[in-house]
Structure formats: C-alpha cells, structure tokens
Amino acid sequence: MIRFESLTKVYGDKRAVDDITVTIHPGRVTGFLGPNGAGKSTTMRMLLGLDRPSAGTALIDDRRYAELDRPLRTVGALLEPRTGHPGQSARSHLLGMARSNGISPRRVDEALATVGLDDVGRSRIGTFSLGMRQRLGIASALIGDPKVLVFDEPVNGLDPEGVSWIRRLMRSLAAEGRTVFVSSHLLSEMADTADHLVIIARGRLVADAPLRELLDVTRTAHVRTPEASALAVVLANAGLEVSAAEEGLRVSGTDIDSIGALAHSHRIRIDELAFTGSSLEDVYARLTAGGTDYRAISPATPTHPTTAGQDPAALSSEALR
Amino acid sequence: MTTATPQNSISPTSEAGTSRLSSWWGTVAFEWTKLVSVRSTWWILASALACTLAGSWLLGASALASGRNGFDTAMPAPAIVVQTMLIVEMALVLLGTFAITSEYSTGSIMTTLQSVPRRFRVLAGKTVVLLIIGIVAGAALILVGTPVAAGAAAEFGRFESPDLARAMIGTGVGLALLSIFVLGLGAALRSAAFTIITALALLHVVPNILPLFGVEAISDLAQYLPNQAIAVLAVETTQPYEWPVALAVLVGWAGAGLLFGYAMLRSRDA
Numbered sequence: 384m385i386r387f388e389s390l391t392k393v394y395g396d397k398r399a400v401d402d403i404t405v406t407i408h409p410g411r412v413t414g415f416l417g418p419n420g421a422g423k424s425t426t427m428r429m430l431l432g433l434d435r436p437s438a439g440t441a442l443i444d445d446r447r448y449a450e451l452d453r454p455l456r457t458v459g460a461l462l463e464p465r466t467g468h469p470g471q472s473a474r475s476h477l478l479g480m481a482r483s484n485g486i487s488p489r490r491v492d493e494a495l496a497t498v499g500l501d502d503v504g505r506s507r508i509g510t511f512s513l514g515m516r517q518r519l520g521i522a523s524a525l526i527g528d529p530k531v532l533v534f535d536e537p538v539n540g541l542d543p544e545g546v547s548w549i550r551r552l553m554r555s556l557a558a559e560g561r562t563v564f565v566s567s568h569l570l571s572e573m574a575d576t577a578d579h580l581v582i583i584a585r586g587r588l589v590a591d592a593p594l595r596e597l598l599d600v601t602r603t604a605h606v607r608t609p610e611a612s613a614l615a616v617v618l619a620n621a622g623l624e625v626s627a628a629e630e631g632l633r634v635s636g637t638d639i640d641s642i643g644a645l646a647h648s649h650r651i652r653i654d655e656l657a658f659t660g661s662s663l664e665d666v667y668a669r670l671t672a673g674g675t676d677y678r679a680i681s682p683a684t685p686t687h688p689t690t691a692g693q694d695p696a697a698l699s700s701e702a703l704r
Numbered sequence: 705m706t707t708a709t710p711q712n713s714i715s716p717t718s719e720a721g722t723s724r725l726s727s728w729w730g731t732v733a734f735e736w737t738k739l740v741s742v743r744s745t746w747w748i749l750a751s752a753l754a755c756t757l758a759g760s761w762l763l764g765a766s767a768l769a770s771g772r773n774g775f776d777t778a779m780p781a782p783a784i785v786v787q788t789m790l791i792v793e794m795a796l797v798l799l800g801t802f803a804i805t806s807e808y809s810t811g812s813i814m815t816t817l818q819s820v821p822r823r824f825r826v827l828a829g830k831t832v833v834l835l836i837i838g839i840v841a842g843a844a845l846i847l848v849g850t851p852v853a854a855g856a857a858a859e860f861g862r863f864e865s866p867d868l869a870r871a872m873i874g875t876g877v878g879l880a881l882l883s884i885f886v887l888g889l890g891a892a893l894r895s896a897a898f899t900i901i902t903a904l905a906l907l908h909v910v911p912n913i914l915p916l917f918g919v920e921a922i923s924d925l926a927q928y929l930p931n932q933a934i935a936v937l938a939v940e941t942t943q944p945y946e947w948p949v950a951l952a953v954l955v956g957w958a959g960a961g962l963l964f965g966y967a968m969l970r971s972r973d974a
Contacts, residue, residue, distance in 0.1 A: 432821045433814065433974040449821040452727060460818055465811035468742055475741035476815070483734030483819040485726055523815065 384409055385430065385531060385564055389439035392425050392586075399425045401586035402439070407564045409530070412557045414577030414594070415566040418671055422586040423566040424462075427535050431460050443531055455484040459524030460533040464540060466520040469509030473500055473519050476508060477526055486527050494522040499548075513540030521549070532556055534565040538572055550576045574663045584671040597666050604639045606646075607631040607655035614651045621645055631655075731820050731829035735803075738812075739833055744802060749841060752795035753848070759788030760849035764856025771860035780863030782871035785849035786938040789875055790908075790931065792845060796838055796879040797903045800886030803830050804965070805896040813974055823969040827891060827962060831884050838880025843872040846938075867940065874938030874947070881954040882930050888961025892968040907931050928953050 385407035392400040400422040407413045417423050428434040430441040432448035440447060443458055451457050467476035477491040495501045498518040503511070508519065517540050524532055534553070538546045553576055557563045567573050573580065573594075580597055582590040590597060607630050608614050615625045615632055623636035631654075634642060639658070646653050739745050763784045770777040807813035820826050850868055854861045890899040907930060914926040926932060927944045936943075936950035 428973070431818055433817055435973060451821070452724075453730075454821055455819055458818075462814055462818075463811065465814075467815050468738065468806065468810050468812040470742040470744060471738065471812075472741065475737055479734045479737035479741070480815060480819050482737055483730045485730050 384444055384562055385533075386442045386445070387426070387430075387439070388442070390426065390429060390436055390441055391438040392422070392429060392434065393437040398586050400429070400436075400583075403583065403586075403588050404439075405581055405588060405591050407562055407581070408579075409562040410557060410560050411578035412553050412563045412565060412576055413579045413581060414573035415564060415581050415583075416568070416570070416573060416667060417566075417583040419568065421583045421671070423583065424535055426583070427460070427462065427533055427564075427566065430533060431458070431462070433462075453484040453486075453527070455480060455486065455527035455529065457527070457529050458531045458533060459527060459529040460535075461517075461520040461524045461537055462533075462535045464513055464516045464520065466516055466523055467508050470507060472505050472507055473511070473522075474504040476519070477522060480523060480526050484527055490526055490528070494526050497525060498522040514542060514545055517541055518545070521552070530560070531562040532564065534563075536566055536568070538567065538569060546572070570663045570667055582667065582670050589670045594663075598660065598663065600637060600666075602635070602639060603659050604634040604642055605631065605655070605657045605659065606634060606642060606653060608646070608651060608653050610651045613649070614646060614653075617645050617649050617651065618642065728825070728828075731825050732832045734816075734819060735826075735829040735833045738816075739799075739803065739837070742802075742806075744806075745799065748795045748798050748802075752792050752841065752845060755792045755795075756785065756788050756845045756849040757852055759791060760785045760853035761856045763787055764853035764861055767857040767860045771857075778857075778860040778862070780867035780871075781850045781854035781857060781861035782846055782863055782868045783939045784853040784857060784861060785846050786871050786875060786935070788849065789842075789845075789879070789934065789938070793879055793882060793907070793931075793934070796834075796841070796883040797886050797900065797907075799837065800834055800883035801890045801896050801899045801903070803834060803883075803887055804890040805894060805899055808894045809896065817974050824966060827887070827966055827969065830887055831962065834883045834887055835880045838883045839876035842876030842879040846872045846875050870940055871938050875934070877951070878930075878934035878937045878954060881958040882934065884958040885930065885954075885961035888958070888963065888965030891962075891965025930954060930957050933957075 387403050387405050390400055390403045391398065403422075403426065415423055415426075425434060426441070429436045430443070430448065443451065448454060448458065467473075471479075473495065474491060477494060478488060480486070481488055481491055492501065492504070495504045498521050500515065500518055500522060503515065508516065511519065517537065521534075521537065524534070532553075537549050537553075541549060550572070553563050553565060557578070565573075565577070577594055579593050580590060581588070605628060606614065611627070611631055615627075618625045618632070618634055621638065621641065623634050623639060623642070626633050643653070643656055760781075764781065767777045767779065767784060807816055816826060817823075820829065846868070850863070850871070854863065886899060886903050889902055890896070893899045893902065911926045911929050911931065915923040917923070924944075930953075932944075933950040933953040936945060937947055937954065
C-alpha cells in the first residue's frame with residue numbers, strides 16, 4: 384500500500400506537487416494521470432526517496448522508502464528508460480541489484496526470462512534499443528519479487544506487442560494482490576489497464592476514483608419525449624441535472640439509468656432514450672482543463688487560471704460520491 | 705538470516721536489526737559488481753600498469769645515466785617506482801571520480817539509490833571498494849615496477865626488501881586514500897570534469913603556487929597536500945615529517961572529502 388500525506392514539492396515559487404493526499408491500494412492497477420509537467424514524476428521520485436518532499440510524506444506500508452531495509456524486496460520501480468550503466472551487461476546490472484538487497488542470484492535469470500531478455504543478458508546495456516531498456520527496467524523492478532510496483536510511463540518505446548505484454552503483466556501483478564501504481568499520458572492505455580485512476584493537474588489532485596465511476600459521471604442521456612416539461616420536473620426532483628435539448632431533454636447525473644423507470648412510474652411517454660458514454664479523453668480533458676500548463680490560450684480562457692470558479696477540484700472525488 | 709515474509713503482511717521491522725551486517729555486505733558487493741563490470745575500470749588500471757612500467761624504466765635508466773656521470777642519484781628501485789606515481793595516481797583519481805560521477809551522467813544513480821536508499825551507506829560502500837582496489841593496485845604497481853626500475857638503474861637502484869615493503873604499503877594506502885578524497889569531491893560536484901580539474905589543481909598546481917606568496921607559513925602548507933603526504937608514506941624518510949603524520953594528513957583529506965560529499969548528497973535531490 385502506498386500513502387501520500389499532504390505531499391508537497393516546491394521549486395522556487397513553483398509548486399510542482401501541491402498538497403497531495405491519496406492512498407493507493409493493493410490488488411488493483413492504479414493509473415496515475417496528468418498532463419506533462421503536472422508533477423507525476425516528481426511524486427514518484429519522492430515516493431522512492433530520490434527527491435526530498437518540501438512538506439508531507441510518501442509512505443510505503445507506513446514507512447518512508449529510506450526506512451526500508453531491503454527496499455527492492457518491498458518496492459520495484461521503473462522510473463525512466465535509462466536503467467543501469469551503459470557499460471554494464473544487463474546481467475551484471477541485475478546481479479548488482481540482487482546482491483545489494485540479499486536477493487538470490489537465481490532471480491536474475493528469472494527476471495531476464497520474464498521480460499524476454501534472456502538471450503541478450505550478457506550484452507552491454509549501451510547496445511540496447513529503447514524497448515529493450517524498458518524491458519530491462521521492468522526486470523529491475525521485478526528482481527526482488529516486491530509487493531508494491533511503481534512504473535513511470537512503462538509503455539514508452541515499446542512496440543504494440545510489448546504494450547499488450549506489459550498490460551497483461553500489470554494486470555497479473557495486481558491479480559496476485561500486489562499494489563501496481565503506473566503513470567501514463569496514454570489514456571487509451573489506462574482505459575484498458577487501470578481499475579482506479581488518480582489524476583493530477585498543476586501538482587494538485589483532481590480525481591481519485593474508480594475508472595468506471597469516472598466514466599459514469601460524465602455519461603449523459605438524451606431523451607426525446609412529447610412531454611418534456613413534465614419529465615424535466617420529475618427528473619429534477621430525482622436529483623438529476625436536466626437541460627433542454629432539441630426535441631427533448633439532455634440529462635446528466637450519477638443516477639441516469641433510472642430515467643426510464645421514473646418516466647414509466649409517472650406515465651410519461653418516451654420516444655427515445657439514448658446514452659452517450661463519454662470517453663476517458665473527455666473526462667480527462669474536463670478534469671485537467673483548469674490545470675494544464677501548456678494549453679493554448681484562447682480568448683474564452685480567463686487569464687487567471689486558478690480562479691476559484693473553475694477550480695478543477697469541482698470534479699474531485701468528493702464531488703463524485 | 706532472512707525470514708520469508710508472507711506476501712501481504714507488513715514488513716517486520718525487526719528484520720532491520722538482525723540483518724544489518726548482511727545489508728552492509730550487500731552494499732559493498734553491489735558497488736564491487738558495478739566497478740568491476742564496467743570496462744573503463746579495466747582500461748584505467750591497464751593504463752596505470754603501462755605508465756608504471758614505462759616510467760620505471762625511464763627513471764631507472766635516467767638514474768643509471770646520471771650515476772655514471774658522477775651525480776649521486778642512486779636510490780632504492782622501489783623509490784624510483786614511487787616517483788612514477790605522480791603520474792600514475794591519475795588512474796586512482798579517475799576511478800574515484802567515475803565511481804560516483806558516471807552514476808549521475810548515465811542515470812544509474814537511480815538504480816543505486818533505489819537499491820540502497822541511505823546515502824551514507826552508498827558512500828561507505830564505494831569507499832570500501834575503492835580502499836581495496838587502491839591498496840591492491842598501488843602495491844601491485846610498485847611490485848611489478850620495481851624489477852623494471854632495478855634492471856634499468858643497475859647498481860644505482862639497489863634495494864633491500866624493507867624498501868620494497870614500505871613502498872608497496874605506503875603507495876597502496878596513499879593512493880587508496882587519495883581516491884576516497886576524490887570520491888567525496890565527485891559526490892559533491894557530480895561532474896567528472898569539475899572533479900578531475902579540482903583534484904589535478906590540488907595535486908599539481910597548488911603545491912607550486914603556495915611558495916609564490918613568499919610567506920613561509922603558506923609555503924609550509926604545501927607539505928600537507930596529498931602528493932607530498934603520499935611521498936612521505938611510500939619512502940623511508942623523516943622530512944618534512946614521519947609516516948604517522950603523513951597517514952593522518954591523508955586520512956584528513958579523505959575524511960574531509962567524504963564529509964563534503966555526504967553533506968551534498970544528503971541535502972540535494974538525486
């Protein structure tokens with residue numbers, strides 16, 4: 384289990400990570416999403432004790448990384464494609480890691496076989512392609528058979544076959560009861576892999592919710608009915624958000640599956656009821672809209688990006704529940 | 705020693721105490737694996753060997769020529785080899801430098817700190833490995849250089865076995881401590897170029913600058929620079945001080961370097 388408590392990292396006057404409190408649970412794949420520069424890597428580096436938090440803590444099983452005696456046996460991490468020393472062979476890189484944490488040298492060959500690098504174990508890392516280095520990084524993460532895995536952009540540089548391989552790997556690691564915390568900027572990848580999403584923008588937490596729930600909350604229904612005004616009252620009384628649309632109503636809210644039943648019980652005729660599932664891209668765009676550092680400035684965009692009115696926290700987990 | 709931990713239980717904190725020694729051993733084994741598995745280490749040691757052999761022959765032949773022309777340049781062959789160390793010590797400077805700066809330039813520092821998150825332990829592991837390599841390499845270079853120098857210098861290079869033992873032990877310990885000073889420097893500066901330039905300045909430039917001030921107190925400081933202390937440690941002498949002082953001086957440099965490196969390693973993000 385990973386726990387961030389008010390984790391904050393300040394560089395000069397920029398709050399790269401701003402008061403993040405979230406718990407990453409075992410047994411599922413938790414996706415960590417955010418635009419470039421949102422603070423994902425910094426958060427992961429603080430978790431692994433590479434960077435020192437300005438405030439707050441990042442804990443693994445209630446302990447800081449530096450307090451773990453043989454950390455590789457508890458946490459496996461892939462942080463960037465540059466793994467090990469280019470002048471070292473893949474085998475000696477993994478052997479060094481194994482020795483440092485009292486891990487059996489047998490694990491070296493097992494890990495190399497797991498990632499499909501057993502044929503090139505004696506080659507120098509400097510001769511590896513980006514995809515091979517990524518696989519070696521994953522082998523490094525797995526070397527201590529850890530129960531917590533942290534992957535920063537693991538699909539970078541992998542070919543399509545490699546991408547589906549790592550997806551299966553992450554799913555199976557989670558199924559074995561491990562904590563899998565994986566950052567990505569590829570939403571489609573997360574939609575297929577993650578059970579739960581943690582989304583940050585501008586260093587701030589904007590969502591911490593199951594993927595399913597995040598997709599549901601932005602689902603809308605279009606209702607075509609001759610009795611639009613009557614139905615609007617019924618639906619509004621049931622707590623749904625209703626707005627007028629062409630030939631009927633547009634409805635959103637957490638409970639939109641009840642529209643048919645509500646109409647039926649009030650004997651209101653419906654000619655068409657259509658649900659539009661919003662994609663993860665839509666959800667993501669809405670959540671991070673207020674937070675991206677790199678969006679194009681359009682005339683409609685307020686010049687003060689952190690105005691309370693458009694605070695992305697409006698769609699945070701509290702709002703979802 | 706290690707207890708099998710059930711997969712999902714919280715790691716027992718008691719493990720930390722019982723396995724402390726094996727953790728330290730693991731760190732040293734890790735650093736050893738890294739250093740010997742990188743090819744540059746062997747290139748550096750091979751060039752050190754070549755320089756020692758060539759330098760021993762050259763200085764030995766020079767001693768012979770001078771001696772036959774009536775100058776009193778006779779000295780024990782091991783002491784001739786010790787003179788080549790002014791150049792050969794660069795190998796240990798490079799090993800000390802790359803032991804830490806190459807980790808930053810290649811990104812392998814991430815692997816290192818993930819495996820051994822405690823900065824002190826990382827530095828201590830590297831120190832132990834460099835001590836071993838420095839002592840063995842320094843002693844071995846003197847050992848193989850001495851017959852070459854003795855052959856080249858003929859009757860002007862005669863030596864007794866205590867001369868050889870002193871040169872081997874003194875050079876080994878001296879070069880090892882020098883490399884540890886450089887390791888600390890590298891940990892603080894993180895750049896190979898800055899580290900090597902700073903070390904070179906201290907070894908070869910500062911000793912020549914200090915006397916220019918014309919103040920005796922400042923000139924005397926030069927005696928306490930690493931090169932001067934290594935020379936005292938490696939050859940039987942009482943000038944300008946005896947070997948215990950030389951040892952203390954070198955331990956002081958190494959300790960100061962390490963302290964500087966550790967302070968920077970601790971306070972800065974990786």
